[in-house]
Amino acid sequence: MSTSVTQQTVGEALVTGLKARGVTHVFGIPGVHTIELYRGLARSGIRHITPRHEQGVGFMADGYARASGKPGVAFVITGPGLTNAVTAMAQARADSVPILVVSGVNAGPSLGKGWGHLHELPDQGGLMAQVALTSQHVATPEELNEALDRAFAPFTAGRAGPTHIEVPLDVMGQTAVDLAEVAQGAAPPVLPDLCAALTKLEDAKQVVILAGGGAKHATALRDLAERLDAPVVQTVNGRGVMFDHPLSVPASPSLTAVRDLIRQADCVLALGTELGPTDYDMYEIGRYPAMPGLIRVDICLKQLSRRSASISIETDSAAFVAAALERLADRKAANGAARAETARQAAWEEIGPDYRRQVEVLNAIRDALPKARIVGDSTQPVYAGNLYYEPDRLDGWFNSATGYGALGYAIPAAIGVALADPDSPVICLTGDGGAQFSLTEMMVAQEEGLPVLFVIWNNAGYREIATAMESAEVEVVGCTPTPPDFALTAQAFGMRYAKVADVADQVTTALTALAQGQGPAILEVTAPVWRSKG
Structure with missing residues (x-):
């Protein structure tokens, strides 16, 4: 053009x-x-x-x-x-x-x-x-x-x-030269030789697939998983690719239960995942899951060079999945669904009662507001969801609690999501501490008339940090910043407001009611306040 x-x-x-x-x-x-x-x-x-x-x-x-x-x-x-x-x-x-x-x-x-x-x-x-x-x-x-x-x-x-x-x-302010014709987009990826990888997959008896953010748009991934009868473990940015599928394992590969699933495979296929520690070693034990016969597929050569593998393939995950489906035959049953179910049940038990309760809130939100996008900050229910939560859509769950880990992300990012996709419910999930990093950005949602539901998980402090300090036997300092009165905040911003306890049915009832109104709203969820063990 x-x-x-x-x-x-x-x-x-x-x-x-x-x-x-x-x-x-x-x-x-x-x-x-x-x-x-x-x-x-x-x-x-x-x-x-x-x-x-x-x-x-x-x-x-x-x-x-x-x-x-x-x-x-x-x-x-x-x-x-x-x-x-x-x-x-x-x-x-x-x-x-x-x-x-x-x-x-x-x-x-x-x-x-x-x-x-x-x-x-x-x-x-x-x-x-x-x-x-x-x-x-x-x-x-x-x-x-x-x-x-x-x-x-x-x-x-x-x-x-x-x-x-x-x-x-x-x-x-200088006079510009005439604009040139806009450069065309990139050509479709050229597939490298896949013979060794496909032969390895054909010979394997128990394949496990690791799906990262680079694999979330591989629309045929479900078909490949079924063809290989392979459980699919999803990183935080890969969640949603296998929603409600018996081969789905929407749980962190840092959990022992998921590590066991991966270790027991005879071939691990990693698609579009950097194998970073915030997904694979979030407890910082200094040890990654064992990955037998690892095949890595990534669009970035630098990423491939950072972690060794039996076979590394530089290409787009979607292109690899499509090519694999053309050449791989259906295998005999490898008990994929049973292996996935065992991992899911063990992972659910492993995260403990506090996190299970918070994931139940997330599940209730998802079921009450189908196809919602939940945009998270570093806060307790987000940590819980990163360990175990399955959204019902692609890009229905993402947050700043992994990778770089910036606080103050959720409020402005949720506003960006609502501008890009005004027809989907958008839920901002932030803590009282993280919210104070970017609270004023809520006014953008108000002046743009965006129906973002701001859910503020209020435990009156930085509970995750306080707990970590206690575990390290460090006296807890600086973890109890006083939150504002969020009811008055909503009034100042001209937003609708509700307040409930951290109970699934209360949260979903309030959110469902707020979602019927016009423009943005604030839901304050009162969670247990951290108290020193001393």
Whole structure:
């Protein structure tokens, strides 16, 4: 598609280039260093959303990307705007979420001089090199097209993550060159030789499949699991691919019960999972599950090189699954459903009564609001769900409690999800501590009229941290920040409000009632408050 436009500034041309690449929403907080980026935004048709903090800008872009399948785009100012967004970029990198952060940077002649200009950093590009997959500096108008192409390239080839473009203040207002034709998307992946892997799968008697976030869009995974009669263990970001299937094991591979299932296999097929410790060694015992005859399939060569395997295959998981189905015959019964059921039952017992109670709340929410997306922060029921919970849809369960592990994620990310998918119920699940990181972002949901249900799990503190400190025989300090009065908070934000105990039927009754109304609402769930054992 040609988008030749004349007499635009570089800032205007950048917006035109974003629109040509399918961008419909931009999350940003304008400032004196991005005014020229906004010159063409109002007439572009791109919808601008104004969060209350640049970390919220990044987290909203993250949630939007996960729900829409398109990159989330953020506009931030030079210096503090960008550094505020770094946390969100790091979370997106850990979870392979495609977001593009566009920022200003001080005028070219001043860079690296330390003259003390407003928002000056010693080396902004160097900072971005540590967190972005690619960071493009647009030194002249002629470099804009290539910068856009390079920024969007990782979104269609290889492992996605955050990218960055910076435009100097003395370049934004210059006259742009004509926009070039938008680069085409990546070609379909070329499959490497799969003979050794498929032979190994054919010869195996008891296969177990590990499905990570890179496998969640392998739509034929259920068929492959049935063909191999293989239980499918799902990491946090892989949940939902096997909902309500007898071969599904929606439980953490850090649990002993799931480790036993994996250890007893004679061939483990790992699809789109980095085998990271927050999924496979969350208790930090320093030992991964034994993975006999491991076959790794991942789109990222660097990931493959980080963990050894019997066979490593660099390709897209969906392409591998489709090819395997063409060449693998149905096997004789391998007791897959029975092995999966044994693992599920043992894992359910292993997580203990407190976590089982919290998972029961999650299950009740799922059943009361079908196809809801639950967006979580680091809070007790999220930890419980990461150990054992099965959403009824893809991308119906994700949170910041694994990977980078940033607090304050859930509220803005849920807003991004609601903007991308307004027809699905969206539930933000955050603790009273995490909520205070980004509470003001709720006003974005109010002013946009988004029906996000903000569930605040209030145990009056950082209970998970307090428990960990006690286990380490460290005197608990700093874990009881006083929460605000959430009823008054809801009143100040103009939102509907309800309060219940942490009992499944009370939570679902209240949520169901709140879901019938218009706009966002807050449900406060009062949970047991941490008390020192001393």
